[in-house]
Amino acid sequence: MTAPTPAAGAPDRAAPPGRPDGTERARGIRGVQPVAPLLGVLALGVCLVTSLDVVTAAVALGIEVALLPLLRIPPRTLLLRTSPVLVAVPLTAISIALYGRPSGRHWFDLGPAHVTDGSLTLALATALRVLAVGLPAVVLFIRVDPTDLADGLAQLLRLPARFVLGALAAVRMMTLLGEDWRQLGMARRARGVADTGRLRRGATMAFALLVLALRRATTLAVAMESRGFGAPGRRTWARTARFAGPEWAMVGVLVGIGVVSISVAVCAGTWRA
Template identity: 55%
Template sequence: MTLLDSHARTGTVARINPVAKLGASALIAIPLVLTLDWLSAAIALVLELALIPFAGLGWREFWVRTWPVWLAAPLTGLTIALYGEASGTVYVDWFVVHVSDGSLELALATMLRVLAIALPSVVLFVTVDPTDLADGLAQVVRLPARFVLGALAGLRMVGLFLDDWRALELARRARGVADRGRIRRFLGMAFALLVLSIRRGAKLATAMEARGFGAPVRRTWARESRFGAREWALMALGLGIALTAVAASVVFGTWNFILGPGA
């Protein structure tokens, strides 16, 4: 465990059930997905940034975790600004590039929406353990145990997948077959890894069946997944952010329903 991981796990949000984190992220994201206006996304983003210090993340850790989001959002906005639908005053009109008032406003709304949706998801899931999430999905949401445990087992295999890729690469280099032909080498390694993954998956499925993971009876759990006051409070915060953003957008007339006639 890294220093960032140990620091993150001491925060207020660290002990909250992962199902509540998933629900709060969904409550924030769904209204923002349904509209494409800058005001609702901006209000949601401001409220989220005000609450992030209470998540137990230091600012250095926050930037380390979220820098891909801060990089992707402006790039997404730039694409919309250059190639979005032109409306209002046109500033640049060259070939397929159309920069206008409408495309710039749409670019700003898109950039803010990406930030408002992605940032809380990243911050909330920094401290989520896959096993805790599986416990919550099975015990709280009541998803089928067979599906949840299979997904958890597959997720746990990701680390082995990466180790196998490195081992294959080193083995091919030791045999002198990895010095040239990068595309051919990649395709060969990908096929070998696919075969290895299928074999390992079949063995893992057999082992899990032998241990009774697929038995048609009500199973017991080693750890109880609780959903109490802290979880409901986090869900309420997510709902409050979404309702505030939507209400402000409707009041000031910027609401732009993506499935409406004007979309």
């Protein structure tokens, strides 16, 4: 059979850049190279870690929340992805409030725990700082394609290609663990051994999943070696990672958040390292 020819007058549509099947690759924030938010979040974290006051973290968090609607992330997705940060924040605040440096008025003592005005202030500042660093670190990487991130790490940051490609393969294989677990459960249920002993069943399935993962890793390593991964010499890349205007703008916005928050704290007289 011959391929159908386009109708007369129909435009000749070339496949867009991306996957071989012509589908567009899932990129990050409007096509920004993922290395840009990575560097920006690290710079923002450095700015906030150097400050121990409440105003710096509160201003940074307020700016981030104000800019959050620009990302157009569904609320349910945002809540699910930021849930680890939301759980870590109160735990961190409680530990700092109980065991932070005591200063000011004492509220109560509970063994080695001393709750004072200073420890409560430090706990509030720490909680806001964790939120201010953790929120962009999560939301800016929700739509990031691991392949794009690996391209940027190897080409722009000059990380070892063997390490980057191995980590990329591991991330890709992680998506198969849920399907493997489901298939193992269905296989055991078909054999009639999945109805009793949940703890024992979970342990045996976990061991089987580990064996399956090791076998797949061995097969993947052999396949990658046969295709030249890890060979000496200069490596070529299918796609060129570029760090241009949008990437610099992303880094500038994140650095600007840190600089503005520190400036406000300095002007208010509350900044302290």
